[in-house]
Amino acid sequence: MTGQQARFSAPSRVIHWLMAVMILAMLCIGVGMAASVSERYKVLVSIHKPLGIAILILVVIRFVNRRINPPPALPDSLTPVLRMAAIASHVLLYVLMFITPLVGWGMLSAARYPIILYGPLHLPPILPHDLALYALLRELHTCLAYGFFALILVHFGAALFHGLIRRDGVLASMASWRRTQTSGDIPR
Amino acid sequence: MPEDRSRDGPAAKGALTSGDVLLRLGAIGAAMLLAAVAFAYVGGWLSPGRLTQDRMAAALQEANGIHPGFRLNHAKGLCASGWFDSNGQASALSKAAVFEPGRMPLVGRFSLAGGMPFQTDAPGTVRALALRLTPRGAEEWRIAALNIPVFIVNSAQGFYDQTVASAPDPATGKPDPARMKAFLAAHPEAVKAFALIKDRPISTGFANSTFNGLNAFRFVSAAGASVPIRWSLVPAQAFVAESTAQSAPTDTNYLFSGLIAQVTEHPLQWRLLVTVGQPGDPTDDATLPWPSDRTQIDAGTVTIDQVSSEATGTCTDINYDPLVLPSGIESSDDPILSARSAVYARSFTLRAGEQREKPPSAITPQDVPARGRL
Numbered sequence: 051m052t053g054q055q056a057r058f059s060a061p062s063r064v065i066h067w068l069m070a071v072m073i074l075a076m077l078c079i080g081v082g083m084a085a086s087v088s089e090r091y092k093v094l095v096s097i098h099k100p101l102g103i104a105i106l107i108l109v110v111i112r113f114v115n116r117r118i119n120p121p122p123a124l125p126d127s128l129t130p131v132l133r134m135a136a137i138a139s140h141v142l143l144y145v146l147m148f149i150t151p152l153v154g155w156g157m158l159s160a161a162r163y164p165i166i167l168y169g170p171l172h173l174p175p176i177l178p179h180d181l182a183l184y185a186l187l188r189e190l191h192t193c194l195a196y197g198f199f200a201l202i203l204v205h206f207g208a209a210l211f212h213g214l215i216r217r218d219g220v221l222a223s224m225a226s227w228r229r230t231q232t233s234g235d236i237p238r
Numbered sequence: 239m240p241e242d243r244s245r246d247g248p249a250a251k252g253a254l255t256s257g258d259v260l261l262r263l264g265a266i267g268a269a270m271l272l273a274a275v276a277f278a279y280v281g282g283w284l285s286p287g288r289l290t291q292d293r294m295a296a297a298l299q300e301a302n303g304i305h306p307g308f309r310l311n312h313a314k315g316l317c318a319s320g321w322f323d324s325n326g327q328a329s330a331l332s333k334a335a336v337f338e339p340g341r342m343p344l345v346g347r348f349s350l351a352g353g354m355p356f357q358t359d360a361p362g363t364v365r366a367l368a369l370r371l372t373p374r375g376a377e378e379w380r381i382a383a384l385n386i387p388v389f390i391v392n393s394a395q396g397f398y399d400q401t402v403a404s405a406p407d408p409a410t411g412k413p414d415p416a417r418m419k420a421f422l423a424a425h426p427e428a429v430k431a432f433a434l435i436k437d438r439p440i441s442t443g444f445a446n447s448t449f450n451g452l453n454a455f456r457f458v459s460a461a462g463a464s465v466p467i468r469w470s471l472v473p474a475q476a477f478v479a480e481s482t483a484q485s486a487p488t489d490t491n492y493l494f495s496g497l498i499a500q501v502t503e504h505p506l507q508w509r510l511l512v513t514v515g516q517p518g519d520p521t522d523d524a525t526l527p528w529p530s531d532r533t534q535i536d537a538g539t540v541t542i543d544q545v546s547s548e549a550t551g552t553c554t555d556i557n558y559d560p561l562v563l564p565s566g567i568e569s570s571d572d573p574i575l576s577a578r579s580a581v582y583a584r585s586f587t588l589r590a591g592e593q594r595e596k597p598p599s600a601i602t603p604q605d606v607p608a609r610g611r612l
Contacts, residue, residue: 078280085282085290087394089573091580092561161557161586170377170565181555185591199277207270214262
C-alpha cells in the first residue's frame with residue numbers, strides 16, 4: 051500500500067461518532083451528578099440510567115457491525131509497538147464500553163434502586179440485594195469511568211498524532227466524510 | 239487550481255520540519271489538556287466553593303462525628319415491617335399502583351434526626367418514619383416523613399449552613415451560639431420554621447406521632463392531570479402529650495423501648511392523608527405550610543406489626559431516597575428533594591462500604607423480644 055488508507059464503512063463511522071458523543075456526555079453527566087446536590091442532580095440521574103443502557107445496546111450492535119464491516123487494516127508504516135498499542139487500546143475501549151454500563155446496572159441492582167428507563171419502563175435487577183457487593187461495584191464503576199475517560203483522551207491524542215504528525219490516513223479513515231478518497235475524483 | 243494539499247497520505251505532502259512536529263505535538267497536548275480540564279470542571283474539582291456531595295457529607299461528619307456503617311443523618315433507628323392497605327381513594331389523582339385498592343407489604347424504619355447513632359432519646363429530637371411500599375409486580379414508593387410541621391430550610395445551601403452552624407465547638411462541646419445566630423440571620427426562612435417547629439405538640443412516643451412528608455410532590459392521574467400534593471401519616475394511636483416525668487427517663491432509648499413494647503402488644507396504624515395543593519401554594523419551599531383548609535384525601539392505612547434491630551431487619555439495606563417514585567408520583571420543584579436524594583445516595587454508598595466496621599446499633603436484637611408467630 052502506498053498512498054490511500056481505506057476508510058471505515060459508513061455504518062461504522064456513524065456508530066463511532068454517535069457513541070463518541072453519547073459516551074463523552076455520559077462521563078460528564080456521571081462525574082457531574084456525583085458531585086451535585088442541586089436540582090441538576092435528579093435531572094442528570096434520570097438521563098444517566100437510560101443513556102447507559104442505550105450505550106450498552108449500541109456496543110452490542112457495534113460489535114456485530116464490526117464483524118460485518120471489518121475496520122480497514124492499519125498502515126504498514128506503523129511500528130510493531132504502535133501497532134500493538136493501537137490494537138490493545140481498541141480492545142480496552144470495547145471492554146469499557148461494555149463493562150461500564152453493565153457494572154452500573156449491576157450496582158443499582160445490588161442496592162435495589164429501581165432501574166428506570168422511562169416512566170414505568172424498568173429493567174429487572176441482575177444481582178442480589180447485597181450492600182457489600184454494591185459498595186464494590188460502585189467503586190468499580192467510578193474507577194472504570196475515570197479509566198475510560200483517560201483512555202478516550204489517549205485515543206483522541208493518538209488520532210491527532212496520526213492526522214497531524216504521521217499523516218498516514220488513519221484519522222481520515224474515521225473522520226473524513228468526503229464521498230470518496232481517490233485522487234482521480236478531486237476536481238482540478 | 240492548486241493541488242489539494244489537505245489530503246491525507248504520505249504521497250500527498252512534504253516532510254514536516256522538526257519545528258513543525260514540535261508545534262503540532264504542542265497543539266495535540268493542549269487539546270488533550272483542555273479536554274481534561276473541562277472534565278475536571280464538570281466533576282467539581284476546580285470549584286472549591288461548590289456545594290458537592292462530598293462537602294455535604296464532610297459537614298455532617300464534622301457535626302456528628304464519624305460513625306462507620308451508619309447513616310450520615312437519622313443514624314439511630316429501628317427497622318419495622320407491616321403492610322399498606324390502599325382504599326383506592328387517591329387513585330383518581332395518581333395512577334401509581336400503590337393507590338389501587340389492595341394490600342402491599344412494606345419495610346419501614348423509625349429513627350431520630352441527627353447523625354449520632356448512640357444519642358440519648360429526647361422529646362424534642364425530631365422523629366422520623368421511612369417506608370418502602372412494594373406493590374406486587376408494580377413500581378415501589380419510598381417515603382420518609384418527620385414529626386415536624388415544616389422543614390427547617392428551603393435549599394441545599396441552607397441545610398449545609400445549618401449543619402455547619404450546629405456542629406459542636408471543640409472547646410465547649412456545644413454549638414457555638416454566634417455561628418447559630420449568623421445562620422439564622424442569613425436564613426430568615428429558618429427563623430419562621432423554627433417557631434412553627436417549636437410550637438408543635440410533642441407526643442409521648444413514635445406510635446402517636448404524626449409524620450409529615452414536608453416536601454411537595456406532584457400526583458399525575460391516568461388522564462395526565464398533575465396536581466401538587468403533600469402527605470402525612472396520622473396515627474390511629476391517641477395523642478398523649480409528652481410529660482416532664484417521661485422525659486427524664488433512666489432508659490437512654492426510652493422512645494424506641496416504648497415503640498417496641500407497643501408493637502409487641504398490638505399492631506400500630508397510621509392513615510396516609512394526601513393534602514391537595516391549590517394554585518399558588520408553595521411547592522418549592524418546605525418551610526412554608528399550606529393553608530389548613532386544603533382538601534385532604536385518606537389514601538389508606540399503614541400497619542406496622544413488627545419491629546427489629548438494624549442488625550436483623552431489612553431496612554438497613556434500604557436507602558429511603560425520596561425520589562424513588564412510581565410513575566403517577568413525581569418530584570416537585572422543591573430543591574430539597576434533589577439534595578436529599580443526592581446526599582442519601584452518598585451516605586448509602588459510604589455506609590455500604592463500612593459494614594464490616596459497623597459497631598452494633600443502639601437497639602440490639604436482644605432489645606426486641608420475638609413476637610409469638612403462628
